Amino acid sequence: MRRVFSGVKPTGHLTLGNYLGAMRRWAAVDQHQSDALFCVVDLHALTVDHDPARVRRLSRQSATLLLASGLDPELCTVFVQSHVDEHARLSYVLECVATDGEMRRMIQYKEKSVREQRRGGSVRLSLLTYPVLMAADILAYGADEVPVGDDQAQHVELTRDLAARFNQRYGHTFVVPRATHPAVAARVMNLQDPLSKMGKSDDTGPGIVYLLDEPDVVRKKIMRAVTDSGREVVYDREARPGPANLLEILAACSGGNPEALSGAYESYGALKRDTAEAVIELLRPVQERHKALCADPGFVEEVLRDGAERARGMARPTVDAAYRAIGL
């Protein structure tokens, strides 16, 4: 059976971008059609200035939201990265295969290191090596597919390169995985700045819809989304990024096609109203399940304990094989 691995970073509250770009498919498709593992990648939350208590709280909240999004522990494995030592163990070995130049070319590293410096902070070494840890997350499980938003395409590409290089140098050890992206909304943009990704870690701005936002808050954020002075609603990601983002969000919620949908609207006001209502409906069941799960914290605890045990059992043989292959 096909193996699938993916994860979310507990660096902020999960967003509509995380949901449409990744989580929704995990629950709707991947857990039914493959042997799937979904992980709260908490080690990745330590790559920038962090508050330990907040990371711990967000890890728990992210895991709860993964379950609320429809992941069923009977169908897939849900766990927290730091509960399974194999990730860090394999990461070091892969650092001995990756190069410094390759790491410095990563777009997210370039963007985030500049941001850290602007904030007056120093750049943690782990920010540079984080894509190697991500490669370890994926390769430890022999994943064939990695369902992610398209901001992660470059990191999965690096994972493929490292797997192939390791196999070529030290003998076949890893499955070379491939990224899969949703057909629409593979990169949901910030409603106030449609040239930037809607990223949970960036800000708590009005341009980000969080999965736990109340209907009124969602409505307000979408009604205030930045568009442009154009008179017609057309789908053009390059020239009209604001309206294009709304059309993609609406299409992703309603199962339509953004280009075809654009013809149905004569004004941005109507487009925003329908988009807001569609998002509210999309989030409603997730929020209801989240509420029920919060009333039963012992259940989440148990899922994560079982998940870590299962994950460990799957990762250990591959990581042991990598250690043997490289000469340890």
Ligand code: ADP
């Ligand atoms: P973030 O950038 O919000 O911190 P993560 O690194 O935790 O996100 O990503 C979790 C998953 O959500 C990844 O598969 C990522 O590609 C996807 N994702 C994140 N932001 C977006 C977005 N704005 N649009 C589509 N997918 C996204």
